[in-house]
Amino acid sequence: MKFILSDQASEALEALWDYYYARGGTTLADRILAEIREAIDKIVEQPALGHFRRDLTDKPLRFYRVYGILLIYDPASSPLYIARVYHGSQDLKRRLREERD
Secondary structure, eight states, rough: OOOOOOOOHHHHHHHHHHHHHHHHHHHHHHHHHHHHHHHHHHHOOOGSSSSEEEETTTTSSSEETTEEEEEEETTSSSSSEEEEEEEEEEEEEHHHHHHHO
């Protein structure tokens, strides 16, 4: 099974690569993004791995953490839809409420 990234998720992953590149160079940035991609591959194979966060959204989205980064996805979609990528320190409830696809 494959996956689709929302525009926000795609932009967030690019920004993460830039962030880690500025702090540690290509090796660090590539390693972090490779681990995020491995996590995406894992949830594609097992979409129930993440957990629901009813305190943040009433949508049927699951949350899966890689380091401090949250992959937010629709486990019922095919291909798997990665709706959002956020750092866990952000105001997730506000961001989920305000941002639209």
